[in-house]
Amino acid sequence: MSTLRVLGLFNDFDAASDAIRELCSANLPTLNVDNITIKSPIEHPDVESLLGTRPAPTRRYTLIGAILGASLGFTFIASSQGNWFAQMKGGKPIIPFPPDFVLTYELMIMWGVYVTVLAFLVCAGLPARMKSSLYNSKISEDQIGVMVKAEKNCIDEVKKIFQRHNALKIEEEIVERRRRER
């Protein structure tokens, strides 16, 4: 028996959040809270909080990036200065601290930022293929979508709940087994 995905479009966050609350309380057999996704035109922490805490681990990578940048940066600079010792400079040591500090600082930030962006893309699952899931251009405008993935049997229930919270529009699609689910 197949799994389906339904998307309900709501006019505002209140409607959407009510719908979600009911979904959670309706304790449908095959419905997992983690399978509820909100699609919204603006970020909305309160609504997201209904779904329980979900991880956003980018900061960890940021730290790694920064440390990498600093250490590698300094090593590179110092070593290149060291092996070009012909570069005796106006009475300064061969590996002078102040300039190397400045450069290390810059490289730390550089890598920090790069890795953060990288991490963001990975964690947010970007870039993603649109076809892979339900979407409606209204979402990018002013409507809030609630997407639920569940077994066929309780889908109708979900739809009912959506209608009860006067969803403007309800779409659904069958999920092929093969595809990794999101």
Next chain:
Amino acid sequence: MLRDWTKYRTTHPTGDLNKDHPEYKWAMAIDLDACTGCNACVVACYAENNLPVVGKKKFLHGQVMHWIRIERYWNDEDIDIPHQGAQFMPMLCQQCEAAPCETVCPVGATNHTPDGLNSQVYNRCIGSRYCSSNCPYKVRYFNWYNYPEQENAWPDPLPMQLNPDLTVRTKGIMEKCTFCVQRLYEAKSKARTEGRLVKDGEVTTACAQSCPTGAITFGNLVDPYSKVGKMWRQQRVDLSKDVQDKDRDGNPEGIRGYRVLEELRAYPSIMYLERVRDTQA
């Protein structure tokens, strides 16, 4: 330590000359009482170092290329009638031991050689001109134009005069006095093949060589028997000091040696001997 951080700032010159420069430390002593301002040194430099003649228009814009210049100052006291004559100053690259120009070059085109020269690597220079901006003496000269090709600074057959021992510099690079490094190299390699060091008087710069009054003395400061070394010791000028001991108490003995803008702590390698005027006259 709290009072004098400076000793922690520089590692060079250390104060021990033989440690900084085991073999050679080229240096000069210029006697301003002997210098008559005749410009022979300037022409000698043009001839030895392939300096382009820039012409009136570019000279007007201050783009002249003389590596050594004779400066003429007037005494502010008797400005109406300069009873004591004029004041002449042969100014060339001071080959500083802690050269301000070296640290700022982004590509490391100007470095300190083991001989204590302030080298300029023409083919590395990208022409940011930071070195000249930071030079207190303003003795670095930039190739604002392409003198060899575009500006026709040497119309035929003048190029036949060019010294093959060094290059003709092209557009967009910095150049300056090298203490006639081509001569030094020749002398050093000759000495090396004979398994010895260069002897005093064996090599000299074009300017020192031509100077009619012998006001310029050039030599190796490390060599204890060199004339220049003796003069520096005699005048009690220490390469690695920014204030000479003799000057701390106002130089009562009347020792003439000094270095220009010494207080900037660039440790120049050229010692000047004060000009003398007779007060009875």
Next chain:
Amino acid sequence: MNDFNKEEKDIRDDIAWAQINKDVLQSIEKPRAAFWYLFAFAGTLFAIGVGCEIYQYQVGLGVANFDNPHMWGLYIASFIFWIGMSHSGTLLSAILHIIHADWRKPIYRFAEAMTTFSLMTAGLFVIVHLGRLWQVYYALPYPNERWAWPNFQSPLLWDATAIFTYLTSSMLFLYVGAIPDFAICRDNAEGWRKNFYTVLALGWMGTDRQWRNFRVSYMTIACFLIPLAVSVHSIVASDFAMSQQPGWHITSFPPYFVAGALYSGCAAIITLFIMLRHTFRFEEYMTMPILDKIARLTFAIAMVWTYLNFIEYASVWYGDDMFAKQVLIQKATGPYSPFWWAMNFLGSVLPFTLLFKKIRSNLTAMLIISLLLNLGMWLERWMIVAPTFSHGYYPWTIDHDQWPSFVQWGIVLGSFGWFGLLFMLFCKLVPSVSMYEVKEMVYHRTLGRKHLAQLREA
């Protein structure tokens, strides 16, 4: 309490989200004719600059009328100026973002764009200024058979690193911040634009997961950008402060430079604010109250700058270093004195006009003032660079008569053209008002009002 409704609002909170999309997207499609006039104007300026550069490249830097001692001129001055401009973007997007000043939301996008493009312009000057710009890659630390590396002790190299970092980071910041808007464009555009935005949007669908990570990362980058921005201009300041030339070797330079940077940046934002507001019909979003806020901010920074400026003079004066003092006196009395006094007037006196509500609420006045402020800031940079060269340590090479040739002026004009072109292209391709954040803004206002209503009932 009652005056809450009466007070003029940063933005109408009953404006429909769909309307926001419509207005902003329209700006990309069909701006006012003024846009095209400006575009042509910028183009001409740029053409002039390119012409001058070709001439200079062919003949040599001499045609720019540099000499010994005047080694640097308008190029470096303008370089600092453009670096300074770039700081406003960071200020509005990063700092105000962190302190949750949400009035920034309608205007930070173009401010950030400004950051990126003025950095690009500044970069140009570094290249133009070089004697052998075809060898510029020597400054990169690439492995080579000679084992020759750039000189990491040179402040110029710190510059290069810092600016590269800053440029790339702010570009990423700009891009990441714009992803949700690209999604909007994608959903509404047709033809090539459709594909264009589809690529840029990276398949953004506004899922909670995306928003969550977006929020976190965006904030993190913002946190990085602030110290970065400060370091960038301090390093530019060290180009001078680290040298030992009289008039440059001043401890207070780094903060002084940063303040000046924010100052000119804000002024520039006002200018662009007014221009965009007109050309793209953004009256709804770039509202007078916001302008008012920026104006106040500008005034505050102007005062900081003024303070540091006088600190600098004072420290030179009381420091009583003969050389530095002579340079200062020469600035005030020498050939550069007109510009120096103009700089001080425009930088320190003119901003006091911003104290008057009448002026703050008059667009034309604000436009003119903002332009003048920027002129003052440009002069400041010039007055930092030039006088030291004309009156340095060495008396023989003290030379008071060197005037930048038309080539220098031409290339400086060109840089404004180049910046203009880039910026206007950007406005044509990327929504210059952040739609999703304006929505957030409106949304939060609505909540706020609801909440207040409830309070009233209670």
Next chain:
Amino acid sequence: MSNINRRDFLKVLGWGGASLTVAGCGYTSIESGVETVESYVQPQDFVVPGIGIYYASTCTQCEGGCGVHGRVREGRILKMEGSPETPNRGRLCGLGQASVQHHYNPDRLKEPLLRQGGTLQPTTWDNATALLVEKTKGVGDKFAFLTGPLSGHLRVLMQNYVESLGSKNHFIYDPLAIKVNRSVSEQMYGVAVPCYHIDQAQLVVSFGADFLDTWLSPVHFSTQYADFRKANDSKARGVLVQIEPKMTVTGANADRWIPIRPGTEGVFALGLANALLQDPAYIKNVPSSVTAAVRGYDKTRVSQETGVSGEVFDRLLALLRARTPSLILSGPSAEGHAHGAQNAAAIMLLNFVLGNVGKTVTAPAKVPFPQMAPADGDTVALNTFNEGLAQGRFQTVFMYDVNPVYTAPEFLKLRDNLKKAGFKVLFTHYRDETAEEADLVLPLDSALEDWGTHIAAYQPEGVTITMQQPLMERLYPEGTRSLGDLLLELLKRRSPEEYKKWPDYYSYLQDALTKNKSAFKDSAADDGLFWYQTLSHGVLNVAAVKEQHLSAAPGALNVNLPGTAASDQEFPFQLVPSIRSGFRDGRHANLPWMQETPDTMTTIVWDSWVEIHPKTAERMGIREGDILEISSKNGSVKTQAYLFPGIQPDTVAVPLGQGHEAMGRYAKGVGVNPFKILNPVFEKTTGELARYATRVKVSKTDDRVTVVKDEGWSPGMINTQLDRKIVATMAADKVKLFREE
């Protein structure tokens, strides 16, 4: 045994009338080409590519005649350096070093030019020589040869040639001649060019003698000056006092520079003499006639006439008393007046009064070979030559090493007079002003391509013949010729018997010198070796020279110096046409190095200027760079003003050497030529042109330019050190003395 008699033979070789025994007349023909000289035809084994080798020669840039070494690499002459074997201790002035630029000058003439249809057209040497022969056929006294100063074998050939034509018109012209000094020296000391020992003097008082830069033998005097200045515990530092209207380089180095009203130097000198002769210690030094003659020149009169304050006068007097021996020099600015000879006499008198004669002024050795002795030029020669032209006495005119059309003052109208001569030949290197007037212009070898022997007019020690030898192959083998070769060839046509033995000037020189080698110090027995040494050392010191003797007492001193000229209303200023060491009389104006090298005193380049005292300028509302018109009775020049404190307030100075209408790309149209505006004032006794006697008026025009100079600052600001310790100065009595190491 040659078939010509010994006397002629000696004369031909230049030893005629020699006061030294000349080696016997045994004569072997020379297989020319056997003793080739290093450097070209076939390279010697020591010629290694990439390594510079040095050849000795003589510098011909000025009359100093310094020995030089030329650095040659791969057959190219690269650089001129002083020869350590000559009295100038291996030093060389800028002008000397610039001789390579004469050699490689892009504007050098590369082919003979013949005037055809009014313009100069290229022609062949065969043509040219044929013309020379044809035009000199039977000219006799209708032939005139105008040359610059000459010495050595070139002078010999020159004389022999002129004689062989049966003409007496050999004019030796030097626009910067110091003939007055020489004739007065003759009269006072008994020798024309005494030796001055600056290094042994404790005090040098120079009346405008710029011995460090332009006078007699600058490099040699500079070397002496170095010792003169050096103080050690054996000898006190010498003091230099310079008295002149316009500060020269020597003046700039003086301990005391005294600006004096031009022309009153004599009065000042007599004043000093008078004051000294109050003192019995000095009276004995001179005959009583002198003491009587100088009486009346008391301090008040002196300071009133010379404009020098009594205080300065006394200081100098004290110095003269305190420091012996001293040395008093008379220079051009004192001699260049109608009463110049009297000035000079008065000045030289001081040396007698102070008893310097025999100490710092000594007798030179006598040049034993009259034919080769240096023939120094004068300006009288030009006048006579010019008269001759004016009267159309000359049919054929040869000119060598002169540029009269440029150097002759306007009032001589030389350009027009030259037209009256039938055929005018110029031997030269450049197509200069005179070339433009000539009918045949013959390009000569450069000084670095040519052979020669020189005897400098000033002989510091003994008598030295300096060799001039080619430092490289001819740049234009087909184009240029050696004047020596030419004269030899022409002489062969006149008297083949005497000259046919020598294929060229080189073999002639070699033969001449080898013949007489016994006359020189430690010369090798073997001819070949002797010749080799001669060339490698470049100097021949005459053995056993006769010392001349100075007259014990000054020659008759007949002084009646004019009082100060009543101030001239129309021409209020005195003009000083100052000499620039880099340009001399203008012959070096086409050297780019000389144009680019800043003038020592003003640091101006590539132009002329008029030096005017800041106070005077202020009075007349003149700023630096204003174009001023300097006009005398005989013309005017327009040039930029330069405010110069080192000048007497009623005097203006314009440097000589610039303002060429032709000559080459570097000289043409640069600056102005003050020679032109000189007045016809002549020195009474010698008839020399009084170069410093021209009075001018200065008028401001509306034009203004930026003065192109090396010194920075803003226009008109007097360049001081701004309280920095750049050039530090110490009082002589404070200086610590060190024993010379």
